[in-house]
Amino acid sequence: MSRRKSNILLPFNSTATKTVNQSTENATLLRSKKTPSERRQTLAEFLEPDLDENNLEELDNLKQKLWNIYRVSDLYNFDNTKPDTFPRYGRILSRYLVSSFTQAVTLQAKFLLKPDIQGFESEDPPVRITVEDVQLSKPSLVYEGILFSGPEGGGSKIDGAVHLPLLLARGHSVVRDKVHECLSAVFSSVIHEFSFPAEEMHWMIAAWSGYINESKNSKEVGFLYGIPSRKDTIYCQYPVNFIKNLWNCIHEKDNLNVQSSEVKRFHTSLVIHTQNTLGLNLDAVPLLMYKTPDFELYAEGKVRLKTPEFMPRILHFIADLCENRTN
DSSP states (O other): OOOEEEEESSOOOOHHHHHHHHHHHHHHHHHTTTSSOOOOEEOOOOOOOOOOOOOHHHHHHTTTTTEEEEEEEEEOOOTOOOOGGGHHHHHHHHHHHHHHHSSOOOOOHHHHHHOOSSSSSOOOEEEEEEEEOOOSOOOEEEEEEEEEEOOOOOOOOOOEEEEEEEEEEOOOOOHHHHHHHHHHTTTOOOOEEEEOOHHHHHHHHTEEEEEEEEOOOOOOEEEEEETTTTTEEEEEEEEEEHHHHHHHHSSOOOOEEEEEHHHHHHHHHHHHHHHHHHHHOOOTTTTTEEEEEEEEEETTTTEEETTTTTHHHHHHHHHHHHHHOOO
């Protein structure tokens, strides 16, 4: 059965414009409510690391690609401080891949040290892994993965362990699985698929709403909701300025502390606006995807990065999530 899609552009007429004002009022009223004595506080770190030409080139390499997210436990017997050992790792991975497939393949793997673009200043810099099919005259990229560093934990680091908890990877799923099997076996690590918890997905959407910007080709943000019982989806679009103004009604722009109560008010206001405008109550409907001119987030554990300004903070936050889950 095919999945049906419904496209909704909000606000889309004079009635919707009136509802925007109602939604803003709702946000203001919600803000005046008493805050619970026990609440979650999260510091919204908006990193702006020094980006030289090399870093900008790295960010450009990440741009407009749909990346699968994985969390990685510590790597052992992986000397990332000596890039001259990388050709050996490439040969090991190449032989493993060739022996893993029943049909004849000619695959060449490479490891390459990359500069830090997250702002962690970690002693374990990122590493890029590529696998190319070199049977043809022009090599074809069949796998690309980047291991990113994470925040330095409070505990002491185990001798010989390399801490790169975040892996962004893309390519054919069969090749991805084989590459990750080899990395796990060779470096005594565990690589797991990562998905965004609803709470963290909502936090990222709300906390970053004040910083998104219109682009030449896109002036809306989109929410894709899924209805599992009917295999349907509903796609709602809002103007960028509407989302920014709504968040600014709830949260003080210069305050880096984002309260969970503020995040809840933001999403409640969106639900109220949609229900008042279209009669659709999306409060209990799972959010599958969030799309902005700057980035896309998928609840199943995928991300598409579009603008350099957002890349460091998104990579920083996702790495922090991976770090917390591996502990």
